Amino acid sequence: MAVLISFALFAALMVAISIYGYRRYAKPGRLYEQLGGPTAMTTPIIEELPGEQPHFAVNVIEEIGKYVPTSPQDAALARRELIAAGYRNESAVAILFGLKIVLCAALVILGFLFRAQVTSNPVLGLVLVAAAGFVGYFGPNFYLDHLVDQRQEALRLSLPDALDLLVISVEAGLGLDQAIQYVARELSIAHQALAEELGLLHLEIRAGKRRAEALRNLADRTGERELRKLVAVLIQTDKFGTSMAESLRTHSDFMRVRRRQEAEERAGKVGVKLVFPIFFFILPSMLLVAAGPGLLQVFKHLFPIMRQFKG
DSSP states (O other), X not given: OHHHHHHHHHHHHHHHHHHHHIIIIIHHHHHHHXXXXXXXXXXXXXXXXXXXXXXXXXXXXXXXXXXXXXXHHHHHHHHHHHHHHTOOOTTHHHHHHHHHHHHHHHHHHXXXXXXXXXXXXXXXXXXXXXXXXXXXXXXXXXXXXXHHHHHXXXXXXXXXXXXXXHHHHHHTTOOHHHHHHHHHHHTTTTSHHHHHHHHHHHHHHHTTOOHHHHHHHHHHHHOOHHHHHHHXXXXXXXXXXXXXXXXXXXXXXXXXXXXXXXHHHXXXXXXXXXXXXXXXXXXXXXXXXXXXXXXXXXXXXXXXXXXXXXX
């Protein structure tokens, strides 16, 4: 009887704690998440630059990059690539060129020092030094292209969620500018790259740029193909005065169909891509397991017979 009373009191205590915790913490937290954070935040969140000074090595690389002779076309192309990768600092171009010079010099020196340990041929040693310099100078460009592709993929994958939220906001009665601001604020945690780009778009519109020009800047800044299509839809809809919500919903449906077709295409390529792993890794193992014991028996009985014939 005492055990049952203790169990009942323990259960009642747990129920009371659970009810109090739900009403005091869980339910207000859920409502806070549904409301979307504090109402005092009226501008989209954009990643701020850190307040601390850059590292000494970064300053040295930047100073070296300032003295690298570059043409205006190369500098403009490098800045465009850096902006597409998410680096908008004024010193980003100088840091990129300085990093290329520093890596090139460092790898050339290392290749010159260790060429004797790698090869004894003097011609191959010179080729090794030249290859090290090539990798050091053009390696940052390859890595920058990788960062651009990675950011564009993040933008492409986060665009359907932004489109759905944009459709809901426009159908709820918000204007396009307010809807862009709302979407940028709501996606600041889940899709930070797209929220940052939409925040910059909203700031350009608030600064006085025409909406079409700001949208074109968004497409040029990111270089993403799907964003270019969305920008074209928004500009045409704004120009001809058609329903913005209907156009966004149609484009959202088109993107869903496009992503489903891309998934089916990737699934269709799996069989072809598995040929080489199966041929080089799985098939030898299967042959070893299936035919190995039989081959051992053949060798075990065949070699003595061959010795007898030889003798």
